[in-house]
Amino acid sequence: MLFTEAAGPVIIGERINPTGRKQLAEDIRRGSFAVVRRDAKAQVAAGAQILDVNVGVPLIDEPAAMRGAVLAVQEAVVTPLCLDSADPKALAAGLKAFSGKALVNSFSLEPGKAEAVLPVAKRYGAAVIGLTIAEGGLPTTARERLEIAGRLVERAASYGIPRQDVIIDPLALAAGAQPEQVRETLQAIGLIKSELGCRTSLGISNISFGMPNRGFLNAAFLTMALAAGLDLAIINPLDERIMDTIRAAQVLLNQEGSARRYISIVGAKKLVHNAAVVTAAVPPSTSAVSAPIVTASKNTAAQDSVRRALYDAVMEGDQGGI
Incomplete structure (x- = not known):
C-alpha cells in the first residue's frame, strides 16, 4: 500500500459500510456485492485513494462476506483497501483475498483487542490503525492520547509490526457531547507526529454525530485537522463540500501543485x-x-x-x- 509522501491527506472512502444503509446491507447479505462494486467505483472516481470495507451485517457469515466484498472491490477498481472489522477471522479472510498490502482498522489497548488483530495483520503484512483507547477507556487530554499512542506502537512492535506501519487515530469524538475534546484531538495530531514520528488518521464524520447540518461541521473540523497535520482522512468522497474543503485547504497550506x-x-x-x-x-x-x-x-x-x-x-x- 502506498501512503505517499506527496501532499496530504490520503483519502479513505468510508461508504462501503452497511450501518444505516439498508440497500447495501441487503446486497452484502445476499452476496451479490453489486452495490459494493458501484460504491467502490464512485468513490475512486471522486478521489478516494484507499477504500474502507466493512461488512458488519448482523447474523451473516462475516468471513465469507468480507472475502466476497474484497474480491468484488478488486474486480471494480485498483486501489488499496482498509479492512474494517473486529472479527479476526473476517480480517484474515479479507487479507488473504486481497492482492496487495492492506490496512487494518483497527486495534486498541482494550482487553483482547490487540491480541485478536495484530497477529493477523503481521501474518499478512498489513499496516494497522491504532485507536488511542486504553484499558481504562477514552483519553481526555492530548498528552494522554500521546502516551497511549506510544504504547500502541510498542504493542505492535512486539508482534513484529514496524512503526511505519502503525497509523494512530487520536479519536474524533462527538462535538455535541464533548466539545472540549475537539481541541485535545487536534493538539494530539501534532504531538503524535513530532514525538513519535507516526502518521495519523481520523474518522471525520464522528465529530458531527447527533448534530444538525453535519456537513458544515465535518468540513470545518477537517480544515482544522489538516492544518494540524492530519495524514489520512476517513471521509465520504462523494460529499462535494468535503472534497472542495480538502482542495482549498491544500492551497492555503501551500502544498506543492495545489x-x-x-x-x-x-x-x-x-x-x-x-x-x-x-x-x-x-x-x-x-x-x-x-x-x-x-x-x-x-x-x-x-x-x-x-x-x-x-x-x-x-x-x-x-x-x-x-
Missing part, C-alpha cells in the same frame, strides 16, 4: 455546469423533424465541453476532477 489543481478543478466544474445549462436551455422546436437535429447539436457541444473538462482533469493527474 493551486494549479484547484484552478483546474474549478474550471472543469464550470465547464460541466455551463454544458448542463446549455443543454437545459435548448428551446422546444416548432418542427418535429428539426427538433432532434437542434437538440443533438446542442447536446454534442455540451458533451464536448464535458469531455474536455474530464480530459484536463486526467492530464492534471487529479482524480477529484474526474
Whole structure:
C-alpha cells in the first residue's frame, strides 16, 4: 500500500459500510456485492485513494462476506483497501483475498483487542490503525492520547509490526457531547507526529454525530485537522463540500501543485455546469423533424465541453476532477 509522501491527506472512502444503509446491507447479505462494486467505483472516481470495507451485517457469515466484498472491490477498481472489522477471522479472510498490502482498522489497548488483530495483520503484512483507547477507556487530554499512542506502537512492535506501519487515530469524538475534546484531538495530531514520528488518521464524520447540518461541521473540523497535520482522512468522497474543503485547504497550506489543481478543478466544474445549462436551455422546436437535429447539436457541444473538462482533469493527474 502506498501512503505517499506527496501532499496530504490520503483519502479513505468510508461508504462501503452497511450501518444505516439498508440497500447495501441487503446486497452484502445476499452476496451479490453489486452495490459494493458501484460504491467502490464512485468513490475512486471522486478521489478516494484507499477504500474502507466493512461488512458488519448482523447474523451473516462475516468471513465469507468480507472475502466476497474484497474480491468484488478488486474486480471494480485498483486501489488499496482498509479492512474494517473486529472479527479476526473476517480480517484474515479479507487479507488473504486481497492482492496487495492492506490496512487494518483497527486495534486498541482494550482487553483482547490487540491480541485478536495484530497477529493477523503481521501474518499478512498489513499496516494497522491504532485507536488511542486504553484499558481504562477514552483519553481526555492530548498528552494522554500521546502516551497511549506510544504504547500502541510498542504493542505492535512486539508482534513484529514496524512503526511505519502503525497509523494512530487520536479519536474524533462527538462535538455535541464533548466539545472540549475537539481541541485535545487536534493538539494530539501534532504531538503524535513530532514525538513519535507516526502518521495519523481520523474518522471525520464522528465529530458531527447527533448534530444538525453535519456537513458544515465535518468540513470545518477537517480544515482544522489538516492544518494540524492530519495524514489520512476517513471521509465520504462523494460529499462535494468535503472534497472542495480538502482542495482549498491544500492551497492555503501551500502544498506543492495545489493551486494549479484547484484552478483546474474549478474550471472543469464550470465547464460541466455551463454544458448542463446549455443543454437545459435548448428551446422546444416548432418542427418535429428539426427538433432532434437542434437538440443533438446542442447536446454534442455540451458533451464536448464535458469531455474536455474530464480530459484536463486526467492530464492534471487529479482524480477529484474526474
